Amino acid sequence: MAQKASINSSSRQASPLSGAVALVTGGNRGIGRAIALRLAKLGAGVAICGRDPQALAATETQLKNSGSPILSQIADVSRSAEVTTLVDKTQATLGPISILVNNAGISLFGPAHEKTEADWDRVLDTNLKSVFLVSRAVAPTMIQRGSGDMINISSLAGRNAFAGGGIYCASKWGLLGLSACMAEDLREHGIRVSVICPGSVATGFSTRGSKDPAKLLAPDDVAHAVEMIVTQGPQSFLSEIHLRPVRKP
Numbered sequence: 230m231a232q233k234a235s236i237n238s239s240s241r242q243a244s245p246l247s248g249a250v251a252l253v254t255g256g257n258r259g260i261g262r263a264i265a266l267r268l269a270k271l272g273a274g275v276a277i278c279g280r281d282p283q284a285l286a287a288t289e290t291q292l293k294n295s296g297s298p299i300l301s302q303i304a305d306v307s308r309s310a311e312v313t314t315l316v317d318k319t320q321a322t323l324g325p326i327s328i329l330v331n332n333a334g335i336s337l338f339g340p341a342h343e344k345t346e347a348d349w350d351r352v353l354d355t356n357l358k359s360v361f362l363v364s365r366a367v368a369p370t371m372i373q374r375g376s377g378d379m380i381n382i383s384s385l386a387g388r389n390a391f392a393g394g395g396i397y398c399a400s401k402w403g404l405l406g407l408s409a410c411m412a413e414d415l416r417e418h419g420i421r422v423s424v425i426c427p428g429s430v431a432t433g434f435s436t437r438g439s440k441d442p443a444k445l446l447a448p449d450d451v452a453h454a455v456e457m458i459v460t461q462g463p464q465s466f467l468s469e470i471h472l473r474p475v476r477k478p
């Protein structure tokens with residue numbers, strides 16, 4: 230009997246997210262892929278989305294090695310009809326979403342006064358409106374179940390001003406405001422809304438500045454922060470994480 234209890238406890242440790250279902254937007258490369266791989270390794274069923282079918286197929290193959298149920302779907306998260314289809318299909322295929330990672334995002338740097346209205350719309354729709362759309366689509370299921378984790382990937386650019394940051398910083402500062410207010414709206418339903426603000430991460434995301442690539446954060450550092458959030462004890466939540474590399478790049 231004691232041996233059976235110890236086997237159950239060690240499998241819980243190896244797969245602490247067994248039975249959970251995660252949706253990671255922009256999970257086909259970069260930080261999102263690292264997060265998706267980490268959640269699948271921890272035992273969660275994982276759905277990823279993006280617009281690039283080749284990157285999606287490659288990451289889906291990698292994810293399937295985990296043995297967890299996987300779904301990959303083409304979706305532009307700035308479009309509400311595509312978001313509805315994405316969330317409905319994820320829940321029909323994998324089950325109710327218990328972990329949502331709003332990760333999809335794009336960069337655009339340069340003085341705001343030199344940018345076009347289309348530039349503004351593209352960045353704000355992708356980095357901020359998408360979080361409203363996807364969270365709104367997922368919230369009813371989490372409310373019904375009385376639990377869930379929503380994790381939004383903002384940036385230290387959502388806290389710090391710098392020349393050429395205008396439109397990108399606006400999207401990430403806005404995301405911090407949205408996240409903090411959603412956390413207040415949803416905590417009474419048992420739903421924890423967290424935000425992660427990474428410094429520069431070594432992905433293909435941005436060519437801004439001339440930082441030492443060896444000293445940048447790795448996508449896996451952000452995945453580790455996501456793991457900390459979803460494995461936090463049920464009575465508390467990590468509301469905002471600022472993630473910095475040990476040595477300044």
Ligand SMILES: NC(=O)c1ccc[n+]([C@@H]2O[C@H](COP(=O)([O-])OP(=O)(O)OC[C@H]3O[C@@H](n4cnc5c(N)ncnc54)[C@H](OP(=O)(O)O)[C@@H]3O)[C@@H](O)[C@H]2O)c1
Pocket residue numbers: 254255256257258259260261278279280281282284304305306307332333334335355382383384385426427428429430431432433434435
């Ligand atoms: N890298 C950094 O230094 C850094 C630092 C702080 C915060 N962040 C944030 O971390 C997140 C991920 O960045 P990353 O470095 O991993 O960038 P990345 O390698 O360029 O990946 C971006 C991801 O977002 C997806 N995406 C973009 N627009 C989308 C849309 N309209 N619909 C669906 N998916 C979309 C991309 O897939 P498709 O292109 O296939 O659509 C891709 O999977 C972003 O929110 C970014 O702002 C990055």
